[in-house]
Amino acid sequence: MLIQFSVKNFRTFKEKATISLVASNYDKTTRESDNIFEDNTFNLRILKSAVIYGANASGKSKFMEALMFMKHFVITSSKDSQKGDKINIEPFKLSTETEHLPSEFEIVFTFQNEMYRYGFEADNETIISEWLYHKPKTKEVELFYREFQDFETHGRNFSKGNTVIKEGLVRDNALLVSVAAQFNDAISINVIDWFKQLKTISGLNEEGYQGFTMSKTESPVHKLKILNLLRAADLGIQDIKLQKLDIDQLPKDMPKDLKERIIKTIRDENTEFISDVITFHKKYDANKKNTNETVHFSLDEDESSGTRKFFALTGPILDVIENGYTLVVDELDSKLHPNLVCKLVGLFNSKEINKKNAQLIFNTHDTNLLSSGLFRRDQIWFAEKNKYGEARLYSLGDFKSESVRKTEAFEDNYIRGKYGAVPYLGYFDNLTKFLPEYENEK
Incomplete structure (x- = not known):
């Protein structure tokens, strides 16, 4: 299951943006049996679904694209490119501070009763750094850490990965985990297999x-x-x-x-x-x-x-x-009736239907979902962009419980702007002053 995903300096996200599927404790009595999977191995309560709201051009789709890029690059970097090929990285371009810096991606997930934390930094030319940790039980173990073409590896648990490094088989524009998987490293194969089970689709196409x-x-x-x-x-x-x-x-x-x-x-x-x-x-x-x-x-x-x-x-x-996979959908509500979207989300939140604890993460403009009673506060996320073009991601669960009660009208409050992440449309009120006037043609 997906536990957490972070991205930094990628497209509209200058600073690190993180979505967490770990359930909060202050909502512990809200839809606990339906919306939560109890992972007793790691003593975690994991959310089965999450929704992201925001104004147009706020970064909702760009956040999804970051996850989609990471998946594609992890699976294909060792076989779909050659030495010297460009990496399809697009840093935050609206600041001189970041336009030439690498983009960063990190993901935490569980697979076959083990937890993995994997990430990398890259620019258009090179993998700047890459790391992989796993937690078989309670202690996290570093399997490898890479800075450019310098590698530190765990000799016993990552032996085949160490072999491909010594043989010089890892290009500077390819990920070690992708190369090691091709040479049958068991842990790297697990990472690749999990990414293959991460299903990402566009609701627009x-x-x-x-x-x-x-x-x-x-x-x-x-x-x-x-x-x-x-x-x-x-x-x-x-x-x-x-x-x-x-x-x-x-x-x-x-x-x-x-x-x-x-x-x-x-x-x-x-x-x-x-x-x-x-x-x-x-x-x-x-x-x-x-x-x-x-x-x-x-x-x-x-x-x-x-x-x-x-x-x-x-x-x-x-x-x-x-199969208990994770599904990420950009614009789930496009072309669909709001009631139908509610029913689709309900499939994932149902313990009777979703017996293998599949997850759904999607973005939408459909505010009906906020008043449907389907979501806890920690499942509702917002993307918001400031005047400098920098997007950020935050959860309704980040608000203090006394300022956002679990029984309040989420939909009405969101539309009124209480939680942010809505467009500022005050300019429309004075639009007639700026639009040219035309005489009716005779």
Whole structure:
């Protein structure tokens, strides 16, 4: 499970910003059994979900992008780049103090009953520093610490990692943990495997994971679960069917080389391409009675954008809940009704459904969630940017308990600006003084 993530000097975050999924003690009686996982190994109470609010351009999405970047770089740095390739780092550019300094990332998580703390500093050229600690029981052990190409390692617990260092196999633009995993270092493999189980998706672009959901429908068991979610969402969908691409029906205006590649792939690899998802809806007669017939719709052409997004989400959500993974979603509420978003969040906070303690972290503008009763104070986070363009991240749980009571109206108070992280719109009040006037054309 994700315990904590921090980022510093990356895009809009100049100073260190940290999100913690460790539950606070002052909310100990609030939704304790549903929203909390008791980790008895490390005596931790871990939150199953967290939501981030903030004005437009406040840093909500940039914080998600930082986590997504770390995941991608950890998994791919040793194999998807060569010596001399640039690292896709973007420091905070609005200050001369930080524009040439490295960006920093650190994450704490549990995996297979051990706790790991891993992080690195990097600029566009080089890994400046890198570190990995693990806690098998109660004491944290340093496995390695790196400064540029100088390494200090734990000889017994990180022996294979030490071997790749001695062989000179770690480039200055690659992470040691990524290289060591390729050479079968068990602890490094654990780190990589956990990052692979950290699922990150965009709520604005469901095309990136719709194919995953489509593939899940080919299993009767998973198809039934997806159908149950679609029916629960009141979308009117009774059944779904994948429409396979017929190579004899390819568009005549399709480029010849593309058509030839598709046909060759299908024939050589004995595979299939999915061209669409067909949804089935009930048909009624003049008396509003079910005719027992169904109408076929194209998901891409006939269904709403909200239906398409919800269908695409069902696969990743079910996968994460079934396996106890962590899901990070940028703009979860985009295209979805607020009540439906509440129900999705409720799946993760349910001890009956979320039996493997999967986690959901997302950002949103949907203030209805604040009055839904789904969240404790320590699950509600805010991103706010100051006049210098510097974003910060803080929790409602950071406020003193006497100033923010757990029974107060979070939604109303947030909209009124009590917690900050809302846009300042006073300029609109005097906008007529600054907008040019136009005479009506005759």
